[in-house]
Structures are given as C-alpha cells and as structure tokens.
Amino acid sequence: MPNTYTQLYVQIVFAVKGRQNLISSEHKNDLHSYITAIVQNRGAKLLAIHCMPDHAHLFIGFGPTLTISDLVRDVKASSSGFIKEKGWSQKFAWQEGYGAFTYGQSQVKDVIQYVLNQEEHHRKRTFREEYLTFLKRFEVPYEPKYIFDFYE
Template identity: 35%
Template sequence: MPFINIYLHVIWSTKNRSKIITRELKPLLIEHIKSNAFLKGIFIDRINCVMDHIHLIISLGSDQTIGKVVQLLKGESSFWINKNKLVKGKFEWQDDYIAVSISKSILDKVRKYVDNQEEHHRIKSYIEEVEEFRKKYGFEDLL
C-alpha cells in the first residue's frame, strides 16, 4: 500500500467571477462538495468560499490527478446547483484553476487562510489575491 502525504491548495472562481454564491447557497454548496468528494474518495482537508470563488485544501490519493479531482468537484457541483435551481440562470465555474503544493511546515497557516476567507476578502479582492499568487508562484497568464 502506498503512503502519500501531498497537500494542495486549490482555488477556482465562478464563471466571469460572478458574485453568485450567496449566503444561503454557501453552506449547501460546501456540504454538497464535501459529500460528493467523500463518495469519490477525494480527501478534503479544508473548504471555504466567498461570493465569486472557492478555496480547498485537498490531499491526493495514489491514483488521483489534480486535473481529474478538480474536474469531478467542479463539474458535479455545478450540475447539482443547476439541477436543483439554486441560482437564477445557469451556474458555471471558470475553466481555469490554481493548484499549489503545501509544505507540511505551513499547512496550519494555509488552513487558517482558507478558514478566514470572508475576513480576508473584506480587504482584498479575488483579482488582487490572484495577482499575489501569480507573482509568488510565477504564473504568467493567470488573469
């Protein structure tokens, strides 16, 4: 049996960064993503979202890829929102996403960052956050 300890901070936004995740939708969405992930064998350590994007800390299994896990979570959650008519119009996630590895030494710091998204985004917009990630990790065409 393989022993794996790889944590990733994964972020993606709503289509066109639409502020469509309401206070009412947020707990339903988080719980649904967690339940769906459990059924698919995807380990979510932390999850939180604000009106236009979501943050997760996940740990990959031996047969999982970042792209496949993100695709499963995004695709199924948007399908569920639309099927249950939880928003006006069509709910979509942006195609792009950010995924960066997390060192064990800063895992608790990243957990706090994910847990405190509402407070964090009172000060900084999603675009400003993405710009910081772009500079920190060298992503050139992130916006």
C-alpha cells in the first residue's frame, strides 16, 4: 500500500483448552519457531513470544492489511495441527477467544521484556490474575462467564 504508514503493536494472549499444561518446555522452542513462521508469512513481525505450559503470549508489529482475528485464527489452527502432527499431544486444542492489547512505540522494549520473562511473572501471580489485570488496566469491559476457563 503506497503512502500508508502505520505503527501498530499488539500483545495477544490465548490459553490451552481446559487450561491443561500441554506445552512442554522441551518442545517450546520448536513451537515458538513454528508460530513465528506463521506470523511472518502473514506479513507481520513477531517481536516476542513465550508459551507457558497452559497459555501463550505473542507481541506483534502489525501492518495495515492484517486483522488480529485472522492472524489469531491462523496461529491457533496451524499450531494445534503442528502439535498433534508432531505427536506432542493428540488432545491439544486452544480455548476459544483471546485477549489483544495495544501499545505505543515507547512501550515496545518493556513489553518485549514482559513477554520474554513470563516464567518469572508466573512465580508471583497466576495466569488468571495476570489476565484480569490486563482487562482492568486496558479498561476492557468483560463478562466473567465469557473469559477463559480458569482452573486453579
């Protein structure tokens, strides 16, 4: 798109169905590489990724023609198939829905560090606490019955 200039940064968060711990640390890097390729093939830039055993954080620089919902759909569908194809988990699926939170240029370095340091963050707070904090901080109205299933 000539003469179109954008600067769009989005952190996307989604969970494993049933919040099961199905993303093993031994396969995490392969999954990160696979998801990175999906994002790049769709014309976006993956700035940071971290998959915890039961959820994922992606921080992405978007162009003007890609929609968040299309990218999340593609990442979830393809990565679920990849995990099953590799034999890591035949029952693997992502929960429906996701959170998407936007940031400005001045926040990029901090968000990258936040995503990359997920294991440290989750020593102090649960995924539920983290996700609800995002919703409150970004003033996203929500119905508790429609957010992820949380099993503590």
